[in-house]
Amino acid sequence: MTARILDGKAFAAKLRAQVADAVVGLTKRGRPAPGLAVVLVGDDAASQVYVRNKVKATEGAGMRSIEHRLPADTTQDALLQLVASLNDDPTVDGILVQLPLPRHLDSAPVIAAISPAKDVDGLTIENVGRLAAGLPGLVPCTPLGCMLLLDAALGDLAGKRALVIGRSALVGRPIAQLLTQANATVTVAHSKTRDLAGEARRAEILVAAIGQADFVRGDWIAPGATVIDVGINRIVENGTARLVGDVAYDEALPVAGAITPVPGGVGPMTIACLLANTVVAAHRRHGDVAPRWSLKED
Numbered sequence: 001m002t003a004r005i006l007d008g009k010a011f012a013a014k015l016r017a018q019v020a021d022a023v024v025g026l027t028k029r030g031r032p033a034p035g036l037a038v039v040l041v042g043d044d045a046a047s048q049v050y051v052r053n054k055v056k057a058t059e060g061a062g063m064r065s066i067e068h069r070l071p072a073d074t075t076q077d078a079l080l081q082l083v084a085s086l087n088d089d090p091t092v093d094g095i096l097v098q099l100p101l102p103r104h105l106d107s108a109p110v111i112a113a114i115s116p117a118k119d120v121d122g123l124t125i126e127n128v129g130r131l132a133a134g135l136p137g138l139v140p141c142t143p144l145g146c147m148l149l150l151d152a153a154l155g156d157l158a159g160k161r162a163l164v165i166g167r168s169a170l171v172g173r174p175i176a177q178l179l180t181q182a183n184a185t186v187t188v189a190h191s192k193t194r195d196l197a198g199e200a201r202r203a204e205i206l207v208a209a210i211g212q213a214d215f216v217r218g219d220w221i222a223p224g225a226t227v228i229d230v231g232i233n234r235i236v237e238n239g240t241a242r243l244v245g246d247v248a249y250d251e252a253l254p255v256a257g258a259i260t261p262v263p264g265g266v267g268p269m270t271i272a273c274l275l276a277n278t279v280v281a282a283h284r285r286h287g288d289v290a291p292r293w294s295l296k297e298d
């Protein structure tokens, strides 16, 4: 057996097309095209690439991109003032502060300052609490992307045994909550988990979000399991750099039922979901019913 490869680039393109359609629907009703403000502080090379891709994708979906590039020595106060002005700006539907911030800045108060209605990263305490309480809010982009991939691959998740390895605020915790809402039976594993390989072997859905290259081995995976690899790790082999996930892909491929590759799996979904969240935020701001996204076969 060889696993079905869940092509994140193709699924992300499908979601971006749905987002573009929703934008057309909004403008046809006389609403302005949604605006997404992206704030980048400093010159982290990876962040520059992600922000460039976000701007391109935003414009590609017919939305307005508002870019704020601030120097690496920006003060906490200046950043907070910018966020406050974006909160008050009626042409801005979504605000995203690219992470990580330079070391001298504290990300927690900056995220807390974002208006929850414009928090398209789903990271404010209000949106975190809404997700925990099962209330509608804005859901972090990478977990939302994982759920859309799982929905496309498996449909109904009710009763399925899911293992999430990793409990970060950006990925592990929200995915566990979304899986719980989808009625999966969810276990969250972490560095203190005993017999992690044994836990993994029981999982029908395995989400790896640890941030360690090739951490999950092929013999940890139950035959036919669906594997969602959230890791993006840059390794150097024989002088050549490449990206690998948290799952040993070549070992997993003959065992799993379906798997996301790295690169080209969850990563592209993150940016498509950012656009989707921005469109949802814009609908809610105008009192319109927000679209529901689905990547299932028609």
Ligand SMILES: Nc1nc2c(c(=O)[nH]1)N[C@@H](CN(C=O)c1ccc(C(=O)N[C@@H](CCC(=O)O)C(=O)O)cc1)CN2
Pocket: 050, 096, 097, 098, 099, 100, 121, 141, 142, 232, 243, 262, 263, 264, 265, 266, 267, 268, 269, 270, 271
């Ligand atoms: N404010 C935020 N900051 C960060 C987030 C986030 O969701 N919100 N996530 C990551 C970075 N990120 C988006 O910001 C992101 C990471 C990776 C990808 C992606 O498409 N990766 C490609 C590989 C790209 C490469 O060659 O390096 C893939 O996996 O195929 C998109 C977005 C941290 N910061």
